[in-house]
Amino acid sequence: MTHYTESAALLERAKKVLAGGVSSEFRKYNHPHAIFYTHGKGSRIYDVDGNEYLDFTLSQGPLLLGHSHPEVLQAIHDYSEQGQLFAGQHHKEIELAEKLAGLIPSADLMRFCLDGSEAVQTAFRVARAKTGKTKFLRFEGHYHGWLDNVAWGLSTPSVEALGDREDPNVYPWSAGLAPNSRDEFIILPWNDLELVRKTVAEHHHELAAIITEPIMCNNGCILPQDGFLQGLRDLCDQYGMALIFDEVITGFRVSLKGAQDYFGITPDLSIFAKAIASGYPISAIVGKRAWMQLIEEAKVIHAGTMNASNPTIAAALATIQVLERDQPYERLYRFGQKLMTGLEQAAAETGQNLRVQGLGPMFHAGFTDQPPATDYRGTLGYNRVKLAKFIAGMHDRGVRVIGRGLWYISAAHTEEDIDHAIKTAREVLGSEELGW
Numbered sequence: 159m160t161h162y163t164e165s166a167a168l169l170e171r172a173k174k175v176l177a178g179g180v181s182s183e184f185r186k187y188n189h190p191h192a193i194f195y196t197h198g199k200g201s202r203i204y205d206v207d208g209n210e211y212l213d214f215t216l217s218q219g220p221l222l223l224g225h226s227h228p229e230v231l232q233a234i235h236d237y238s239e240q241g242q243l244f245a246g247q248h249h250k251e252i253e254l255a256e257k258l259a260g261l262i263p264s265a266d267l268m269r270f271c272l273d274g275s276e277a278v279q280t281a282f283r284v285a286r287a288k289t290g291k292t293k294f295l296r297f298e299g300h301y302h303g304w305l306d307n308v309a310w311g312l313s314t315p316s317v318e319a320l321g322d323r324e325d326p327n328v329y330p331w332s333a334g335l336a337p338n339s340r341d342e343f344i345i346l347p348w349n350d351l352e353l354v355r356k357t358v359a360e361h362h363h364e365l366a367a368i369i370t371e372p373i374m375c376n377n378g379c380i381l382p383q384d385g386f387l388q389g390l391r392d393l394c395d396q397y398g399m400a401l402i403f404d405e406v407i408t409g410f411r412v413s414l415k416g417a418q419d420y421f422g423i424t425p426d427l428s429i430f431a432k433a434i435a436s437g438y439p440i441s442a443i444v445g446k447r448a449w450m451q452l453i454e455e456a457k458v459i460h461a462g463t464m465n466a467s468n469p470t471i472a473a474a475l476a477t478i479q480v481l482e483r484d485q486p487y488e489r490l491y492r493f494g495q496k497l498m499t500g501l502e503q504a505a506a507e508t509g510q511n512l513r514v515q516g517l518g519p520m521f522h523a524g525f526t527d528q529p530p531a532t533d534y535r536g537t538l539g540y541n542r543v544k545l546a547k548f549i550a551g552m553h554d555r556g557v558r559v560i561g562r563g564l565w566y567i568s569a570a571h572t573e574e575d576i577d578h579a580i581k582t583a584r585e586v587l588g589s590e591e592l593g594w
């Protein structure tokens with residue numbers, strides 16, 4: 159059985175100098191505690207105790223090509239030799255922007271940032287500046303980064319605690335949030351177009367934007383109901399609001415053109431991050447010219463010392479080049495769906511109430527007897543204790559999955575990897591030692 163003694167010792171050492179022993183809150187929630195890794199290659203990652211894991215976390219999504227893709231690493235090395243950061247422009251930055259503009263339907267103009275969180279805030283700034291309105295409408299269970307005005311309502315103990323669907327309760331995710339950050343948004347359950355229509359009709363005079371993940375990847379990996387995204391598009395057109403798609407997860411994962419192409423709905427502004435650069439810190443706010451021209455004209459200020467550094471741009475270009483050449487999407491969907499079906503069958507054979515939802519390249523598996531969830535409230539009935547046991551059982555057998563039950567597939571996963579994950583899941587689901 160896997161042991162974690164070296165990681166445990168390093169965690170104690172780290173805690174003396176790194177707050178909580180980690181560099182991001184989410185990294186605490188590994189099994190059985192924060193783990194220290196030595197290297198990653200393809201579909202595998204290795205820890206300091208010598209454990210090898212078949213990796214379905216893919217570093218919370220970015221590693222669409224798997225760990226340490228040689229062509230990406232080579233491109234980063236070669237381009238970094240010419241310089242790292244110029245406080246100025248460089249050739250490949252234009253190449254990347256041209257490439258993204260050619261791929262993403264809403265991308266007339268763009269700016270590069272470092273991560274999803276700050277790109278989301280840039281989108282809010284543009285939306286406010288253009289519309290002269292101040293608030294944004296967002297949805298329960300959607301994650302748009304860790305900054306103040308979106309760090310509300312991210313953890314809720316129960317449906318009862320959320321209260322009224324028309325006027326939900328929200329709780330701060332952190333101490334120290336700016337007190338008026340709560341006033342910046344209206345929040346609603348997702349996938350309920352009638353409710354959104356009613357709310358927007360009442361509040362449109364103060365709403366600058368509607369922001370949504372096009373697929374609610376961060377909770378339950380829930381797809382939009384037919385007509386929901388179109389309904390949001392129509393409302394934004396009717397009332398002069400920006401439709402913002404947060405494609406931080408869906409970008410490049412659903413397709414190279416994003417979920418906006420998959421669903422055929424073009425937002426005004428969208429955010430791409432995670433999978434666009436194989437684990438290097440770059441994000442993009444892209445949008446229609448009518449909105450992005452506010453940045454062009456410096457009415458809206460966007461800046462950042464580290465933006466568009468050579469390694470990040472090279473990583474993104476190389477990632478796109480490999481994706482365009484290898485076209486792994488048919489495989490990503492096929493393998494993802496095979497894994498989803500395999501998990502469902504393993505659960506049926508072992509009498510477990512595992513519910514699997516999603517597209518394939520990413521999906522969620524959690525334990526519930528309730529019907530498929532269509533919004534965040536529907537996911538709150540999932541049995542989190544059982545999920546934690548399942549994730550721990552998988553991890554102890556060398557299969558690494560994100561603790562909240564989200565699975566990511568990469569182009570490096572093979573059919574044998576998928577079969578191995580299904581076999582391991584069947585073993586875990588049927589194992590008595592977990593005391594189901």
Ligand SMILES: Cc1ncc(COP(=O)(O)O)c(C=O)c1O
Pocket residue numbers: 218273274275276278301302303304371376404405406407431432
């Ligand atoms: C949909 C979505 N938006 C925004 C973010 C924030 O991105 P980052 O962690 O790069 O700041 C995340 C991160 O997981 C995300 O999933």
